[in-house]
Amino acid sequence: MADPLEKDGAGVDDEQPRQRFVLDEGDFNEVPAKYRRFYRHWRGAGDQLAPNEVICPVCKIVIRSTRELRPGDRVYCMACMTRLRVTRSPSGQLEGECEY
Amino acid sequence: MRGVADLISSFTVQHWLESAAQGHLLGTEHGHHAGEREPDWLLADGTLRARAIETTVQLVVAERCALAASAALVGAAPDEASARYFATQTLDEARHAEVFRQRLLDLGVARDGVEDAVRDAAHPSLLRFADALLERADRKDFLATLVGANLLLDGMAFHVFELLHARHDAPNPKFAHTLAGAIADERRHLRFGESRIATLLRADPARRADVERLQRELSYWVLAALAEEFAQAPPPRAPSRRAARDPGKRAHWQGHDLDALAPGELEKLLAHTVLEEFKMRLARIGVTYQTPVRP
Numbered sequence: 299m300a301d302p303l304e305k306d307g308a309g310v311d312d313e314q315p316r317q318r319f320v321l322d323e324g325d326f327n328e329v330p331a332k333y334r335r336f337y338r339h340w341r342g343a344g345d346q347l348a349p350n351e352v353i354c355p356v357c358k359i360v361i362r363s364t365r366e367l368r369p370g371d372r373v374y375c376m377a378c379m380t381r382l383r384v385t386r387s388p389s390g391q392l393e394g395e396c397e398y
Numbered sequence: 399m400r401g402v403a404d405l406i407s408s409f410t411v412q413h414w415l416e417s418a419a420q421g422h423l424l425g426t427e428h429g430h431h432a433g434e435r436e437p438d439w440l441l442a443d444g445t446l447r448a449r450a451i452e453t454t455v456q457l458v459v460a461e462r463c464a465l466a467a468s469a470a471l472v473g474a475a476p477d478e479a480s481a482r483y484f485a486t487q488t489l490d491e492a493r494h495a496e497v498f499r500q501r502l503l504d505l506g507v508a509r510d511g512v513e514d515a516v517r518d519a520a521h522p523s524l525l526r527f528a529d530a531l532l533e534r535a536d537r538k539d540f541l542a543t544l545v546g547a548n549l550l551l552d553g554m555a556f557h558v559f560e561l562l563h564a565r566h567d568a569p570n571p572k573f574a575h576t577l578a579g580a581i582a583d584e585r586r587h588l589r590f591g592e593s594r595i596a597t598l599l600r601a602d603p604a605r606r607a608d609v610e611r612l613q614r615e616l617s618y619w620v621l622a623a624l625a626e627e628f629a630q631a632p633p634p635r636a637p638s639r640r641a642a643r644d645p646g647k648r649a650h651w652q653g654h655d656l657d658a659l660a661p662g663e664l665e666k667l668l669a670h671t672v673l674e675e676f677k678m679r680l681a682r683i684g685v686t687y688q689t690p691v692r693p
Contacts (some may be wrong), residue, residue, distance in 0.1 A: 327421050328417055330420075330421065342651065342653070354677070379405060379408055
């Protein structure tokens with residue numbers, strides 16, 4: 299499966315249909331070519347995450363899905379091969395928690 | 399969901415080829431774009447050039463240590479998938495040692511003067527770190543070597559490279575590109591290290607105390623090496639003047655304007671970032687961070 303969103307967090311925040319996103323080809327080149335549009339570099343302070351994006355806490359790469367992400371989702375970071383569960387921080391931003 | 403053993407075996411040589419050799423390294427020359435060179439403002443200023451050589455020496459020393467540790471981990475690996483993975487990491491570390499050595503040559507160090515430059519400028523605490531880590535490697539202690547190499551040494555390198563990348567991105571694209579490639583490799587090393595250490599500790603929880611002792615000892619040398627690096631640092635000069643003319647090119651990292659920080663403040667920011675990341679990585683694998691103590 300190409301999209302990093304491997305499994306929906308079914309039942310969590312699912313009242314509204316999820317937004318869909320078209321991913322552009324960026325300059326991220328740290329994974330095999332066919333997966334590159336699903337990742338981008340974090341540009342530091344001032345950078346903003348879109349609703350379909352979450353940061354990998356292990357390697358600090360932004361993971362991008364073609365679908366809006368919600369708490370409870372499981373996503374995969376191919377840059378460092380980490381599986382993450384999406385959570386919402388107190389500030390309202392989506393975060394990834396590493397799953398072992 | 400796949401288990402950790404599956405995850406470890408997914409770090410294949412094929413994945414490494416597609417991600418590194420055919421990925422971020424495609425078309426590069428000594429880790430940077432072909433034809434790029436060190437900037438004139440750096441080569442023309444004796445003080446800045448000498449400082450760049452001293453900093454690059456530390457990168458060479460750290461990468462040589464990582465190379466020796468990774469090579470030892472191939473032989474000490476308890477399973478075939480880990481041995482294959484460490485073969486790729488060994489090549490990564492050899493490449494890093496080589497591109498930073500090449501930078502010494504690009505900065506004007508004579509080919510037959512490289513080893514003298516390394517011997518003269520290597521920080522004592524970095525050498526102590528290397529001695530302590532490679533002693534574990536010599537004993538073929540896979541877990542201890544893995545913790546030292548992938549969690550602590552690569553953990554420190556990741557943030558040092560990020561800081562250097564932020565500072566050089568605008569004024570020195572050649573060095574920034576070299577660092578970007580090394581950062582990409584460190585991502586894989588850190589993740590494999592976390593996963594593998596977690597599985598080993600799950601199988602043998604009694605070794606948790608060993609890991610905590612090792613982290614306490616090696617973290618001390620990490621912090622001491624950072625202090626030695628910044629103790630020699632003059633306030634930033636040429637890049638700051640350029641940045642002052644073009645505010646859009648000011649260097650930022652971790653939310654801080656690097657051009658506005660004194661060396662002591664930079665050291666504090668880097669040490670804090672490195673230690674906070676150590677804590678988070680250790681917490682994810684169930685190890686309690688220990689405050690560094692001089693061995």
